[in-house]
Amino acid sequence: MITELKRVIKAGFINFTRNGIVSWAAVLVVTITLSVITTIILLQAVLYFSLNLIKDKVDVTIYFNVGAPPERIMSLKESLLKLPEVASVSYTSDEEALALFRSRHENDYPTIQALDEIGENPLGAYLNVKAKEISQYESIANFLKGDNVLVSGSTNIIDKVNYHQNKLVIDRLSAIISGAQKLGFLITLLLIIISIIITFNTIRLTIFISKEEIGVMQLVGASKMRVRGPFMIEGAIYGIIATILTLIIFWPATAWVGRNMTGFLGIDMYDYYISNFFQIFVIILLSGILLGMISSFLAIRRYLNK
């Protein structure tokens, strides 16, 4: 069995070197397919980065009445943090709110003057709530409407929740994000299917050239696996060499994109490529080997008659 395997692997390597230009043509096509897959991985990173950036801008702020006791606000914060939908809650006290307001309007003299004339702090504290998913803001807003929020409070300390003003924007963003993800997935799927079909047909062509040999091998008494094995090894070799070529090509390519397009994409492609190199390598290598071997396996099937 081990001898058999050794012979099959050796035959695969010999066939690869002897088929010369045909082998390299197949490697080229597999390289193109793997490059498409790598490009898709990188574009997905850009897409997710942009979507996360948008998601990050969405939040809900709970404004409290002036003079609401901080301990009651903190207990509300605790109950919010217990909700599974909530990612984070940040507390801004009334003094901090005032300081922020002043710094934001430091060039707006009349406003600052008006503020000084009031004398006391007109601003209340607020909680900034971020949900894990955009679609979850509604349930958080509903939670705040419920009676259970202020456990023992007789007075409602909440002045307003800005979710209802932002609802339209949040809903629209939510739709855009899920649309972009679906579209991204569909395009990915389509491109990968097209690449696989092209690779499959190229490998089929390389095996078509050997169809007489396949018949002869069977007449000599070779088992199906003995005939098929070297072709599958050859397919795996296409995948391995194409992986190496793809990874080499993407090194300068991502460096160029990183240098020139980081501002536009919002993410440094080269950094992303280098820091995820191992994962990309594994994905590409497995895709390459599987693509080569399965294509060979399927392509040879029609010539392996009785």
Added chain:
Amino acid sequence: MIYFNNVSKTYKDSIALDDITFTVTAGEFVSVVGHSGAGKTTLTKMILADENPSEGTVFFESINVHKLKNSDLTKLRRRIGVVFQDFKLLSNKTAYENIAFAMEVAGKTDEEIENDVPHVLDLVDLGNKILHFPNQLSGGEQQRLAIARAIINQPELIIADEPTGNLDPINTHEVVQILKKINDLGTTIILTTHNRGVIDSVGKRVITMENGKIIRDSKEGK
């Protein structure tokens, strides 16, 4: 050893074999003669189960070859050496590798391969061309290589389908002599040809075919 029982083979609009019945005993040298299209090649393909009969049965010893599973068929083919008119060598393998491949599929060890291949290549006078690819060999050399491949696993039967069809008279004579020698060593041989000269030089049993039928089966040549 081989039994054809009322075997017929029809294609869409032609009859390749028409009710063929004959027997070949072990150790025989049988020449099958006939014009192109007489059904000689179809007959040999039946023994290898490379073609299925439309009617009738073909037995190799007690085995109905067309009832075999794929894996058993592979085993049967290892017991039969085949030589074709167009040689059917593996074009991207050297002379050595062509023979070695036949041994590998028969489950021979690396040591046996290393010992036997040079020996058999010497036997067919190709000892100095072991690293040549088939396209670097002449027609006669390719056919001798094909014969070497056919005999390497000491098969019980050799089927030679028009082995001299593409050869000049000198090479034809050499191939016939090699086949006779193999037969003398006890291997059964079925040779198809349309060359009268070949049959005369073999001088053994001749089955004559015409339009898919056996029209004569003469035990002593001519």
